[in-house]
Amino acid sequence: MRFDSQKSFPYPVLRPDIDDYESGEFQTTVDFVRSENDKKITVKIHVALSIEEIKEEIARGNASISTIISCRETYFRDAIISKKFDIERSFDSGTFRGEVEISPYVVATRPIKKFRCSDINGEFNSKEFSFEVGEVLAADQPQIVYIDREVFKPISSILQLVKLDTIAGYDWKLRFDESKIQVLLSSEAKQMVDLARNGRHGRAILLNSIYFAALIEAIHRLREDPDSFAHLRWAKVLKQQSHNAGIDLD
Numbered sequence: 001m002r003f004d005s006q007k008s009f010p011y012p013v014l015r016p017d018i019d020d021y022e023s024g025e026f027q028t029t030v031d032f033v034r035s036e037n038d039k040k041i042t043v044k045i046h047v048a049l050s051i052e053e054i055k056e057e058i059a060r061g062n063a064s065i066s067t068i069i070s071c072r073e074t075y076f077r078d079a080i081i082s083k084k085f086d087i088e089r090s091f092d093s094g095t096f097r098g099e100v101e102i103s104p105y106v107v108a109t110r111p112i113k114k115f116r117c118s119d120i121n122g123e124f125n126s127k128e129f130s131f132e133v134g135e136v137l138a139a140d141q142p143q144i145v146y147i148d149r150e151v152f153k154p155i156s157s158i159l160q161l162v163k164l165d166t167i168a169g170y171d172w173k174l175r176f177d178e179s180k181i182q183v184l185l186s187s188e189a190k191q192m193v194d195l196a197r198n199g200r201h202g203r204a205i206l207l208n209s210i211y212f213a214a215l216i217e218a219i220h221r222l223r224e225d226p227d228s229f230a231h232l233r234w235a236k237v238l239k240q241q242s243h244n245a246g247i248d249l250d
Contacts, residue, residue, distance in 0.1 A: 011129045012120045014051055014106075014138035021119045024051040026138040028067070028104040032145055038093055041147070043069065045080070045087040047104065053117040054106055054137050058083050062110045063137055071147075073098040081109075096147035106138035146240035158234040159183060159214055163190040174214055176221055179233035181214055219249055 012020035016027075031044045047065055049055055057063040067087065070077040074097050080089050108131040115129045131137060160180040167173065167186040175182040185193060193210070196202030218238060222229055229235040242249050 009136070011131065011135070012117075012124060013136050014054065016141055019121050020124075021051065021117070022121055024119050025049070026051070026054075026104075026106065026140050028102075028140050028143070030067075030102045030143055030145065032096070032100075032147060034093065035090075040090045041093050041096060042088055042090045043080070043102075045102075045104070047085040047087070049085065049106070049138065051117060051119060051138070053115065057108075057112055057115070057137065058106065062108060062112050063106055063131075064109050066105045066107045068103040068105070069100065070103075071096045071098070071100045098146065098148070100145045100147050101142050102145065103142040104140040105136050108133055108135050108137060112137075145244055148237065148240060158237050159211060161185060161190060161193055163187055172210065174217055176218065176229060176234075177232070181218055181234045183210060183214055222249055 009020075014021050014024055014026045016025075025048065027048045029046045029048075033042045033044060034040070035042070045067055049058075054063065058065065061083070064081050064083055065085070065087070067080045067082075068077070069080065074095060076095050080087060111133060112131040115131065116127060120127075120129075158180050160178070160182050162175075162182045162184050163186070164173075164184040165187065167184060167189075169186060170189045170192075171186065172189060173184040175184060193206065196206055215238075218234065222235055222238065226235075239249065
């Protein structure tokens with residue numbers, strides 16, 4: 001089953017940007033949370049559904065929320081079937097790698113007869129509809145999430161502090177042609193920064209000064225010349241974290 005906004009059905013399906021229903025929404029938010037011991041990833045799904053008649057079919061056991069999760073790199077595919085609107089499922093951390101697609105549906109699990117809803121578009125010739133087992137009542141746009149060990153780490157993990165003897169005082173430079181963004185520091189500056197990293201207050205200052213400036217410059221370079229950096233680890237992690245957070249780097 002794949003989402004296709006252009007596909008037509010002989011019955012109404014609640015979908016984004018499709019007027020089978022004159023009002024109403026079916027939306028899902030998905031979060032992936034890695035356990036502290038790095039052995040498990042928990043998928044947390046929240047479903048928002050505003051059509052009461054579809055919710056009633058779920059409550060009666062005639063329909064369920066089906067969330068299909070697939071990962072091309074690990075050949076994993078599974079469907080989480082639930083009547084709940086807040087769903088959690090844990091998987092081994094090796095289950096996902098790279099691009100993971102999440103496709104949410106509401107699917108009939110029993111035959112549904114004489115389904116009626118005042119929100120259904122009047123262009124349908126019938127006021128009552130039937131759904132066979134497996135037919136779709138609602139569908140949301142698939143979501144893409146990138147799963148990677150580095151993506152779950154703080155963004156500072158793509159930065160590397162490097163002592164460079166040719167730099168004097170507290171000047172510093174950036175280098176972007178390695179797997180991590182390198183912050184080049186003099187010996188005395190490197191020593192000061194290392195001390196600051198050991199305390200909460202010092203880390204906050206670093207995040208809002210050197211690290212922040214380095215990330216701003218990294219984003220600028222990705223925007224100006226993406227092809228030159230696309231193969232580097234820091235660029236991949238930065239783009240994946242931005243995608244997962246819903247941030248457009250442009």
